[in-house]
Amino acid sequence: MLDIYLKGFIVTFSLIVAIGAQNAYVLKLGLLKQYVLMAVVMCITFDFILISAGVFGLGYFIQGNQLLINGIAIFGIIFLCFYAIISFRS
Secondary structure (H helix, E strand, O other), rough: OHHHHHHHHHHHHHHHHOOOOHHHHHHHHHHHHOHHHHHHHHHHHHHHHHHHHOOOOHHHHHHHOOOOOOOHHHHHHHHHHHHHHHHHOO
């Protein structure tokens, strides 16, 4: 049982430590000294929600619903394109 928790901790820790888009964004706000606390709280909240959804089997519930899978994919594409445009402008 401890082995499972240790593997989960290591995987989650590796996702958080890696400098990805989210961490780069928080670092940028920290250097600019703008909305740092709000950004950190939002990142922690959304990370908790998304990791919990993955751990508790959200994939099991959506695997048979192709419309929902396509909707999530389209939303992700639109969000990333919008974020890319904003980042390119700045």
